[in-house]
Amino acid sequence: MSQILRRIMLLISFSITTACSTLAVDVPFVYKIDIDQGNVIDQLMINQLRPNMTKRQVIYVLGSPLLIDPFTTNRWDYIYSQQPGHEDRVQERVALFFSGDNLVHIEGDLAPEANPPPPPPKEITIDAPKRELKKTLYEIIVGLFTFGDDS
Secondary structure: OHHHHHHHHHHHHHHHHHHHHHHOOOOOOOOOOOEEEEOOOOHHHHHOOOOOOEHHHHHHHHOOOOEEOOOOOOEEEEEEEEEOOOOOOEEEEEEEEEEOOEEEEEEEOOOOOOOOOOOOOOOOOOOOOOOOOOOOHHHHHHHHHOOOOOO
């Protein structure tokens, strides 16, 4: 009898722990964090790449590569993976090929545009309204000793 009771308890505990783990996957209204992995790559960064750029210049533009094959050091791979909360994962991949120290070829999901649009301006111009300032102490003292000018 105790052998059957043990098996039943084991079966119930196994089914409860399994049910909890599968139940928490698709529960509505439960917050899931956005997961970003790899090097952030966008079209503006790729548009800055030019043939014959040195490896150092490429690192300045894109950052260090995610993968460098130890057997073929002339290929660098940049991979960016993003998975928003309840959505599917999106992945972008760019492979850069070098000849010696110079960039030769680019492959992957993003490629440099032939005529890229100019980057958005980083400076912002704000027109501030002019305001009347109070007179300074110097202007008040000078005003006491001058005649005819009330400014």
